[in-house]
Amino acid sequence: MDIEQNQAELIDNFVKQASAQKGTALGSVILEATSHPSLFAFSEILALPTVAELEGTENSVYLKVLQLFAHGTWSDYKSNCSSLPQLVPDQVLKLKQLTVLTLAETNKVLPYDELMMELDVTNVRELEDFLINECMYAGIVRGKLDQLRRCFEIQFAAGRDLRPGQLGSMIQTLSNWLGTSDNLLVSIQEEIKWADTMSELDKKHRKEVEDRVEEVKKSVSVKLQTVSRLKLSSEGSRISTLNLVE
Amino acid sequence: MASSSSSGLTFKLHPLVIVNISDHYTRVKSQLNPPPLTSTSATVNGVENQQQAPRVYGCVIGVQRGRTVEIFNSFELLYDPSTHSLDRPFLKKKQELYKKVFPHFYILGWYSTGSDAQESDMHIHRALMDINESPLYVLLNPAINPTQKDLPVTIYESELHVIDGIPQLIFVRSSYTIETVEAERISVDHVAHLKPSDGGSAATQLAAHLTGIHSAIKMLNSRIRVLHHYLVGMQKGDIPCENSLLRQVSSLLRRLPAIESEKFQDDFLMEYNDTLLITYLAMFTNCSSTMNELVDKFNTAYDRHSRRGGRTAFI
Numbered sequence: 001m002d003i004e005q006n007q008a009e010l011i012d013n014f015v016k017q018a019s020a021q022k023g024t025a026l027g028s029v030i031l032e033a034t035s036h037p038s039l040f041a042f043s044e045i046l047a048l049p050t051v052a053e054l055e056g057t058e059n060s061v062y063l064k065v066l067q068l069f070a071h072g073t074w075s076d077y078k079s080n081c082s083s084l085p086q087l088v089p090d091q092v093l094k095l096k097q098l099t100v101l102t103l104a105e106t107n108k109v110l111p112y113d114e115l116m117m118e119l120d121v122t123n124v125r126e127l128e129d130f131l132i133n134e135c136m137y138a139g140i141v142r143g144k145l146d147q148l149r150r151c152f153e154i155q156f157a158a159g160r161d162l163r164p165g166q167l168g169s170m171i172q173t174l175s176n177w178l179g180t181s182d183n184l185l186v187s188i189q190e191e192i193k194w195a196d197t198m199s200e201l202d203k204k205h206r207k208e209v210e211d212r213v214e215e216v217k218k219s220v221s222v223k224l225q226t227v228s229r230l231k232l233s234s235e236g237s238r239i240s241t242l243n244l245v246e
Numbered sequence: 247m248a249s250s251s252s253s254g255l256t257f258k259l260h261p262l263v264i265v266n267i268s269d270h271y272t273r274v275k276s277q278l279n280p281p282p283l284t285s286t287s288a289t290v291n292g293v294e295n296q297q298q299a300p301r302v303y304g305c306v307i308g309v310q311r312g313r314t315v316e317i318f319n320s321f322e323l324l325y326d327p328s329t330h331s332l333d334r335p336f337l338k339k340k341q342e343l344y345k346k347v348f349p350h351f352y353i354l355g356w357y358s359t360g361s362d363a364q365e366s367d368m369h370i371h372r373a374l375m376d377i378n379e380s381p382l383y384v385l386l387n388p389a390i391n392p393t394q395k396d397l398p399v400t401i402y403e404s405e406l407h408v409i410d411g412i413p414q415l416i417f418v419r420s421s422y423t424i425e426t427v428e429a430e431r432i433s434v435d436h437v438a439h440l441k442p443s444d445g446g447s448a449a450t451q452l453a454a455h456l457t458g459i460h461s462a463i464k465m466l467n468s469r470i471r472v473l474h475h476y477l478v479g480m481q482k483g484d485i486p487c488e489n490s491l492l493r494q495v496s497s498l499l500r501r502l503p504a505i506e507s508e509k510f511q512d513d514f515l516m517e518y519n520d521t522l523l524i525t526y527l528a529m530f531t532n533c534s535s536t537m538n539e540l541v542d543k544f545n546t547a548y549d550r551h552s553r554r555g556g557r558t559a560f561i
Contacts, residue, residue, distance in 0.1 A: 004490045011490075045490045105500060109507065157500055159493030166496065167481050173499050174474040181467045188460045192453050199449030 003040070003139055003158045010039045018048050027062040033092035034069050040098065040140060041069040043161035061085050070161040073099040075118060093134060100135055104157035112150040124150070153159060257382070257401055257422035258316040261430050263306060263357075264399055265322045267386045270302045271359045273360065275388075299388065301325070303332060303358050303370070306384055307344060307351040315382070317354055319344075330366060332356070341377075355382030361389060363402055363417045369406055372415070379546050380404065383417060397424075 002233055014033045018026060030051075033039060036114040045051060046066055053061040068077060074095050077084065084163055087095065096119050103118060112124060121127045128145060131152060135141045162170075276302060303325045308317040321340055324333035341353060356374055363385055374381045378401065402417040409416075413526065428432065439458075473495060479485040480492075493524035 004494055008490065011445065041489065041493060041535070047489075054480075098287075155501070157497055159495070159497035159500075161489065162492050162496060167477065167492070170492075170496060170499055171474065171481060173478050174470060174477060177502065178467065178470055178474060180471070181463055185460060185463055185467065188456055188463070192456045192460070195449045195452045202449075 006038055007041050010036060011041060011044050014039070015028060015044055015048065018045055022050055022092055023055070024059055026054060027059055028060045030066050031088070031091075034065065035088055037090070037094075038138070038225065040094075040101070040158060041161060042066055046070055046161070069095065069098065071163055073102050073118065074120065075099075078120075096130070097134055097138065098138060098160060100131070101157055101160050104141060104154045110152045112152070129213070154245050162178065164181060251354070254313060255420070257420060258314065258425040259302050259384075259401070259422045260308075260316070260318050260400070260425055260427070263317055263320045263384070263433050264386070264397065267304065267357050267384070268388070268401075269303070270304060270322050271300070271386065271388050274300045274302050299359075301359055303356065305337065305340070305356050306382065307348070308354045309350055310352065310354065315354060316546065318351060319348070319382070320357060320384075323356070330369055332370060353377050353381075355384065357386065358384045361386050361387050361402075363516040367417070368404075368415060373416075403493050459471070 014029065014077075017029050018033075021029060030045070033042065033045060051063065051066065054060055061084060065087075068080075069091075072095075077095060078086070099118055100115070102114070105203065112127060116122065116124075116127055119127070119130065120128060124147075128147075131141075131145065136143075140158040141154055142156040143152055145152055302322065304320050304322040306317050306320045308315065308319070310316075322345065324336050325331075344351060353374075355378065359371075362395055363383065366382065371383060372380060382528060383402040383404075385400045385402065387400075389398070391398070399422075401420050403420050403421050404415045405418050406413050407416050408414075435528070476485065477492075477495065480487055
């Protein structure tokens, strides 16, 4: 996952900066972090004690902004517009990118209409440009644009910061996956056994048929010798009677 | 011979070298005339047979960039058992020829077969030191050990150690990685998938194919199990939360279910039905031709009574 590698350095930098400062100065660090074009992970910064202190003070708006960027979407911002400070265009762009990632969490195929509604984009051309330039070239999503069906098929999307409850559901998904693959392993083994038994049966059947053919061949060759003598004599008498009639 | 790790060079071995060495050894061994087995000399031959395994020698060539040594190719050399050294003029000639085709490759060392590096190998090693100051010794162990998981190839370097006050050159083992070019990967893959040519029955091929899939899924299963265990540990609090890993796992889980759209079901069922139909048709044709043969045989065997005249005599 190269995105994570790219981000690791940036995260370290911002964490150092944020832990060194307090209060309003933190606000500017948060602003810088949320507008940085390659940073999509904010939970490390959120976890810092200096940032958590912002709760309840006059700078708590910055904390709210950080939380919005960590877990929220563009529509969350629009509905809470009043309590949050004005966002810089870089931040707007980043929030929209993060919105796409959140949408990718639930569905693998995103219809254009839904995307346009969530991202406040009016025409398809703009939406596609946004998806191609901002999302795919940044490397946070990989997928195919299906213009005929007006949807975006996502093959890979980078992970967003985890909400506290998500860990449980991830573990659930993993255990389901494990269960399915275990069942599959068992059924494959049964198929292999079935294939082997069927080939055994087939060989046995073939052998039986050949044995019977051999038996019949032997008995027929014995019969032929006796039958031929009988037939010759009866045929000889028949021809002689025919001649007599003529 | 110590078995410690070496001076910090990283070695990359290409599969072509391994295949070359094993091919050389197999050729020489199979061309060796088997000793006559008589009852009187059986015990003598028994002892000799163990020493019959021939040793083959050759040179390895490749590129050295900084601290990375990449071994690309190898060629065979003549060994002169009387002088215990390699044939130098032959080596020179081969070296020139290879230089013309691969101008970037240098002689990096030499190879041989056997189970362990021996003292006599040091002579050859020293002899090669005038071409390359620190040559490599690649050793292939031709004994087939079904329980062994790793490749029986070891790379030795020479180091100057002071033993009993005398500086001596000894072999030290170094680790290496296997590096493949696309063409090598295709041929290795081809060799790995060799099926027995007379095991043509459908059942054995099916079983082999299924076994391959089974082992692949088993590997995937074990790796997912590790992830699962790790996440459970993180949830319980035994392991500190590592956010970047969690993000990667969540993006991985988002790729599931991998195949579930309606379009896939339609295409899959259509292809499945087509295959079944074709198999049915083939079965049909087979049956009807067998039936035809049976009827012909029946007619020839039992219909003689109804024919008028013209019954051939078989005296």
